[in-house]
Amino acid sequence: MTAQFVVRQAVADDADALAEVRRTVYSYKVMSPAALRYMLTVSMPEERFLPLVGEVDGQVVAWGSAGLNPWTSDPGQSEISVYVHPDHRKRGIGSALAERLHQHLTEVGAIRIRTFVQPESLEFAHSLGYDGARLMHFSGVQLSALPDQPPTPEDIELATLDQLDPRAVYTADTVSSMDEPSDSPIDAVTYDAWLDEIWRAPGLDKSLSVAAMAGDEIAAYTAVEVAGDRMWSGMTGTIPAYRGRGLAKLVKSVALRKAGAAGIAWAYTSNDDENGPMLAVNNWLGYQRVQTEHGLLRNL
Template sequence: MSTRAVVRQAVGDDAEAVSAVRRAVYPYKAMSPAATRHMITVQTPEERFLPLVAERDGAIVAWGAAGLNLWTSEPGQSHLTIYVHPDHRKQGIGSELAARLHQHLTEVGAVRAKTFVHPDGLEFARNLGYDGTRQLHFSGLELTSLPAQPPTPDGIELVAYDSVDPRVHFEADTAAGLDEPSDTPMDAVPYDQWLEEIWNSPSLDKALSVGAMAGDEMVAFTSVETDGDRMWSGFTGTIPAYRGKGLSKLVKSVALRRAKAAGITSAYTSNDDENSPMLAINNWLGYRRVQTELCLLRTVDN
């Protein structure tokens, strides 16, 4: 008989095992062990990030994490993530992680928590006080054949991230993200924190990520994260003044071609139901839906 699971705070050396559990739960997401270690160990103190793992018989079988969202002007916003290996569900592990994490959010002054769940986890989440707001669709693409690459407009130069100053990408990233479908505006992103958590993350493949430059300004981009032979589209966007010119379609098409040439065989991405322009681009590229997740919110009791 298996022993009861023990919940403890995660450390960097848990990254390999956490990454394996994550892949078992989310085969359509790509996060390497190096990126997982970075997530556990590189945080801003003000975020009050608490990473937890559950161990059973010496093996990590679940992950939980929660912290404050410092990238918005709305105070008290927070995020919570829990996932349990399929072989260890319905044994109280998720409930124990949730209790620990909600208590932590109460202690650090959170007002509202956001989480994402599979449809089969909706009842569990609702029993914890969460309610639904939006749907997020995940799609996959095998890089065997791609549609013809769109032409590059006059005045636009395509570059890899490793050839640009990070501040240039930061300006484009934050401008394009202001009107992304969300329950909380991402309108207060600190550059130093973005640099450490996003730009310096081992998951960001700067050689495969593509930006469209108009002079010295990055006007469209697609960020590529890799894990072995898989890739994840972290964020694709165009700044408002350059929308309607097909630039997001162009940079994503170029990035997929470069990824295929580099030995990547599978690509994955996600889209909010409301983001019809990006859904159309991904459909044109050949992405096909593999999973749906629900974005849920809960008031945090203080």
């Protein structure tokens, strides 16, 4: 007899179980239980974030979330995420999560939904009305096998983010993100929201995140998120005026070495297929592709 499942709203105490399911489904995505707990408890009111879990016999086996994207000036943009433990698929859990989340997005005024899915989930996503051609590549590198660190230019000094004013990091982050490949521009990020969702998030390790300083200005930086013996490059960006000088390669190389010295074994990252410069940087660093997800859209 097939066990029945229950869909309910996620709470902070689900974080540990969710981290285990997430690592099983996405071995190449790094998020600690502490970071998951923070995500479940801290969100912008205008995001209208709804987190759900699917349970079988009291055990969390699936996750679903949806909310509006408040970091873009493009109205009605939203995101959805659904994943189910491989041992509990084909039982209707994913469909039940998607149905509740789509209803929620309709109620809060979403116009368009974005999601990313693994190749084996494409058929399921298409059946729900999603389509698109974007590709997101995920890759990893073992930190014991890095190339030599590039030299630091004479007019550049290196600093870790814990040494810097968060306002300066916010400026670098928002300016360098403006032309990131995306379905909607990332052009409406307020400082207070950035502090809550990025700077204060427990996954961000500011002592391992590195910036290239041109005087008092951040020219380039890379943000490191940590979970156990793995790390994730949350964002690597260069201010447009300093591009073409190899600074992204430099700060990422320094950060990976710091992480390795701190006992982290593996680093993972993702890059849009259209982001040729960062793909080249990661190839030089020795990253090997482990998965490609499909970026899909659905209009409501």
